[in-house]
Amino acid sequence: MMRRRTTLLTSCTALALALGATACGGGNVSAGGGDKALSGQTVTVAGVWSGSEQKNFQKVLDAFSAKTGAKTQFVSTGDNVSTVVGSKIEGGNAPDVVMVPQVGVLQQFAKKGWLKPLSPAAQQTVTADYAPVWKKYGSVDGTLYGLYFKAAHKSTVWYSPDALAQAGVKPPKTYDQMLKAGHTVSDSGLAAFAVAGQDGWTLTDWFENIYLSQAGPQKYDALAAHKLKWTDPSVVQALTTLGKLFKDKQLVAGGQKGALNTDFPSSVEKVFGPKPEAGMVYEGDFVAGVAHDQFQKSIGKDANFFPFPAVGGGTAPVVSGGDAAVVLKDGKNAKAGMKLLEYLATPEAAAVWAKAGGFLSPNKKLDLASYADDVARATAKSLVGAGDSVRFDMSDQAPAAFGGTKGAGEWKLLQDFLRDPSDPKGTAAKLESAAAKAYQD
Template sequence: MPSRATKPRLALASVGVLGLTLIIAGCSGGTEPDDRAANMPTVDCAQFGQYGDLKGKTVSIYAGIVTPEDKAYTDSYKPFEECTGAKIKYEGDKSFETQILVRAKAGNPPDLAIVPQPGLLRQLVGTGRVKEAPTEVAANVDKFWGKDWKTYGTVDGKFYGAPSGASIKSLVWYSPKEFKDNGYQVPKTLDELMQLTDKMAAKGKKPWCAGIASGEATGWPITDWMEDMMLRLNGPESYDKWVSHQIAFNSPESAAALDEAGKILKNPKYVNGGLGDVKSVATTTFQDAGLPILDGTCSLHRQASFYAANFPPGTKVAEDGDVFAFYLPGKDASAKPLLGGGEFNVAFSDRPEVKAFQTYLSTDTWANVKASVSQGWVTANKGLDVTKVSNPIDKLAADLLQDPQAVFRFDGSDQMPGAVGSNAFWKQATSWITGQSTQQTVDNIESAWPK
């Protein structure tokens, strides 16, 4: 079974301002040259007095975030280190999702871990090694995040992990120039999206492009399509029941969600613009799938915010640029279901210095410092100063996450048992796009659910 780490996850960005006294300079952890030092907020060390004297203390933190993305994390820890005298020891590991369980079960966990899935968090809690979050952390989460986010860090009624970064999946990429030249409007409802699709198809082109090839993880983009439609057609409560298997995978609601995705993905008049027929969706890599937007052979591509990194160097990603994205609408204009992912800071120690650092990571202070030294990172922390975001796609993501109408739900396959979420779901979705019926697909996935 392929590791869930194979399925791309990325969070997005913004910046803020804080107090006075200490300026910690850092640079971007991204791959493009970018001097972020000028954007580093000024941090008042007085706010760290609550943590006491931590000089000479060390806190270890373990994550799946490796070079070069890890630099933005280590830079964001500098205010805590400089103001408290503590040392943060960061360790990034591509095998994190396997090794953190091994280490926890062996009694050799780090002080803190950045956990990318609620399902993995639950597994870690099951080892008996995870500590409940300090009251200060819980209070910060109540203040800065919505109840849905706190729920994902809670297991059996006990709160363990504050949210960290976040990512947005409910997006459709498009060409702003094509929309302007043809008088197209960004759709506000699913019906309007289908009307726009028909209007584009009437001009003799296949408007949508898609690709699901991803090595052992082939098929995962369809899981996102289905989850988005499950959330839109049936609402957040039914979505939650479906993810937890209170609603069977082969239920009428589930089949309807996959069929809704199929209205686009399996319609030969709609796909696969610039790439081939419907079956070419299975052989086109997800990295290449949206590129035909740039040459005009495709107009629409549903993919997460991280997809911005797949366009060639020099591509302007903005509302007035070569390519941009709009929110995948709900059934009506007032509904704002939002599918995404995120990370959680989980502690395996309750030493004072660990509690102090864990608390810092749950503050608006850290959120704004982290955003100031990052490209392609954002958080659902309401203390984030979104007005300081310079990257347009990051700002779009931040605005969506902070929209009071938004109803956020975590990626469903990342919460399901591995035999389903990162195995049967991927494989059966691939069979579905190449001709297997919806009912057979959902039946096969249901049969894979652990008894």
């Protein structure tokens, strides 16, 4: 279930915009000119991607084939990567490479002994071209197993420039300014925010941005690892801050009840659809794809974003998600699989998908000119520019029973909090109880 937030959403919402950008350093994106050293070999890759995401990743695999001579085969796993890959390993049909969508799943694979450490060449590239935080999230017990190829920027607030202009407000710099701007938008006839409360994962993202900014990265890391209890005063404070928004009927389209009946695509529709009900919607960079593909909005003109603002004197948060490439020990062609990872680590590979749209790379060496439009360039610059202050989506680091299951754990408890935000302390206690059970299991 968890994976719907950054993959199936982006697959139906890819930023398929203009295709005119060039690769790093200019010139064609083609990966030709290799020595065809892998001719006659096939690399099997498994991942959750489908639709336009699978199609765009295939372009990357085709570029690898053109460079090395290897054939590739992509297998779409659906949401439950862990179960599908486990059954393939047991059946003697393990893929060579898996694109892993959660830190928790990567750790699970490593602890089961399924993964090969990255080759020295790939490790060297990661060390040189990525912020250390991406190496941390790809490592288990000090060994680097995962290469983060695709990232999501989950600290972006999307807005209708017309709605803000009509209200006479500018993109805010702080959370309090955002709520104040929201009231001004509301006074002009639209609700401030469309909140996708029907999808519990969106509420975890709201909480994570507030918590990271307000409590700081050290406490964020401790809470993500459950080394800090959810009953900590910092959690109660973040819930109180979030509750201030949730209980304000001027700010939330349809009020709490309306939000609980709004899924993610509908929240984007309420801002960018034919009958706007709100001026702003918070979610990741993939909002742009829905606005463009489903509602024909010109990104940067009819739909734009501002960074999730700083909360309570903290720094502006940068929360990310991402897909890490790993090589399975039991793959029939793990050696060629590692060559694919070495290729995916290059800006050349990232440029192929960046040009197609619907993609962000954490690779610092990827020329921003490779991206298809100015907004994609801006989100990529923000993600890479955040360096080591980026934090991976907290619920994606948690056991699925707590951080990634519909109708249970954090998703359900934050939906309950949206329904009635009057008791942040009580909600924190319930979150701690659910987390303790999940981490123990």
